Amino acid sequence: MVNRLTANAAITACASGLLARIDDVTVKLSKQLAGSVPEFFEDDDLVREVEASAQGNVAAMLSVFRGETAAEDVPIRPEVTAFAAAVVRRQLPLESLIQAYRVGQTLFSRLWMDALAEQISEQEVFVGALHRSFDELNVYLDRVVAQLVADYERERERWLRGEAARRTALVGRLLRGDRIPIDHASRQLGHDLRQPQTALVAWMPTQGEVDQQLMTLETSLTAIASATGVTRMLMLPAGTCTVWAWIAGDLDTDRLAECSGVPRDNDVLVAAGQTVQGEDAFRISHEQALRARHVASHMPSPPRITLHADVATVALLAGDYQEARRFVIRTLGELAAKTAAAAQLRETLRVFLQEGGNTRRASERLFMHRNTVLYRLRRIEELIGHPLNKRRLDVEVALLFIDTFGDEVLPLEHQLPTKPASAEGESSTGSS
Numbered sequence: 001m002v003n004r005l006t007a008n009a010a011i012t013a014c015a016s017g018l019l020a021r022i023d024d025v026t027v028k029l030s031k032q033l034a035g036s037v038p039e040f041f042e043d044d045d046l047v048r049e050v051e052a053s054a055q056g057n058v059a060a061m062l063s064v065f066r067g068e069t070a071a072e073d074v075p076i077r078p079e080v081t082a083f084a085a086a087v088v089r090r091q092l093p094l095e096s097l098i099q100a101y102r103v104g105q106t107l108f109s110r111l112w113m114d115a116l117a118e119q120i121s122e123q124e125v126f127v128g129a130l131h132r133s134f135d136e137l138n139v140y141l142d143r144v145v146a147q148l149v150a151d152y153e154r155e156r157e158r159w160l161r162g163e164a165a166r167r168t169a170l171v172g173r174l175l176r177g178d179r180i181p182i183d184h185a186s187r188q189l190g191h192d193l194r195q196p197q198t199a200l201v202a203w204m205p206t207q208g209e210v211d212q213q214l215m216t217l218e219t220s221l222t223a224i225a226s227a228t229g230v231t232r233m234l235m236l237p238a239g240t241c242t243v244w245a246w247i248a249g250d251l252d253t254d255r256l257a258e259c260s261g262v263p264r265d266n267d268v269l270v271a272a273g274q275t276v277q278g279e280d281a282f283r284i285s286h287e288q289a290l291r292a293r294h295v296a297s298h299m300p301s302p303p304r305i306t307l308h309a310d311v312a313t314v315a316l317l318a319g320d321y322q323e324a325r326r327f328v329i330r331t332l333g334e335l336a337a338k339t340a341a342a343a344q345l346r347e348t349l350r351v352f353l354q355e356g357g358n359t360r361r362a363s364e365r366l367f368m369h370r371n372t373v374l375y376r377l378r379r380i381e382e383l384i385g386h387p388l389n390k391r392r393l394d395v396e397v398a399l400l401f402i403d404t405f406g407d408e409v410l411p412l413e414h415q416l417p418t419k420p421a422s423a424e425g426e427s428s429t430g431s432s
Helices: 007-020 022-036 044-065 078-089 094-119 123-161 163-176 182-189 210-227 253-257 281-297 308-317 321-336 340-354 359-366 370-384 392-409
Strands: 197-203 234-237 242-248 269-272 305-307
Touching (some): 007 022, 007 044, 007 123, 022 044, 022 094, 044 078, 044 123, 044 281, 078 094, 078 123, 094 123, 163 182, 163 281, 197 210, 197 281, 210 234, 210 242, 210 269, 242 281, 281 308, 321 340, 321 370, 321 392, 340 359, 340 392
Parallel strands (some): 269 305
Antiparallel strands (some): 197 269, 234 242
8 A cells, every 4th residue: 555645646546447447347347247137148149249349438437537628528338328229129128228327337336446445545645636527527437338328229219210129029929939820920020930940140349430340240141141142131130230031042161161251350250040831930040059058258369250060069168168167077077178288188088989989990190109099098998987988978078168268268277187087997998
């Protein structure tokens, strides 16, 4: 704690410290906000927009506290104003938006008081710093809330007037499984629901410029459709940085898989459901696309287009990403360590399993002596604590998670078990 700082110097020092870790501060505030306004955290897209808006507000206030601009003049950032449009398009009430800002103000105020308390030991200076910074905070937030209310009302009026609202409501009913006369729905959407359906989800990081983002996403989806020989598709904005789409009719999925270079914007990613036939094809393929998108969002380097057919097993088993990580730890034990030696053993095990447990073929693929493969397999069994043939399916699934999600699904060192369980039975390795 520093003595004899002036209020202004303390505010500047605290603001600089928070600015250096603004990403962590934003995530912390967003997680705390989730408990008070849960409707803003029901899907990944809105969570990202909440975080972007929170970061924009924090960055603006810190620039005021650092003396770079006045609270009356600091620009309201595009990602902040874009959040009002996101709330409207989720059909959430204005009260939820205002409540989020009230809660956010309280959470940031607590964080800011804690930061000042670490810097200032003298009560008089501390109180002066609080008064000045809270006055500026209130001025800024009054401006932001007034702007957001105006933006919300304007966007809501446009949204309710437009055809997009009617189509969104109808699509929402179809995705909920409501029974709607299929010919009526097809006419309303301009999309033949009697045909097989292939759903796509395109998304990109939020940049604040909503119209430009949606145009970029729609252009990318149109390019994919054209590359696969499709002339029409149903597209629907889902937030400010996501577009849902459906293709009616039989689709050559091989051609779709070859479209990885089609989204010309490097920020655009796409997930595709499988081509589904039947009464609920529209909903089922969309759910598959969302699951594929969930998998892609946890990949260290996701492909430009993620096909549900390629990640169906992972999507089915890894709906809870944190539980997937715990499953890897439980199943592989010390074999899940983030070390070169453990990675080498996992690769040996992966090839051994792919070759049906045949050590001769595995050694040929790995370009090593069969005895080396046998030695490594014995070491693997020591690390996982049981013979490979006891829980082989679990081991294969754990390796599949690591293949898909990379090192992010591996545990930290302190999460590894201190001692593997004793191996049960004789080694299962050594097949011809």
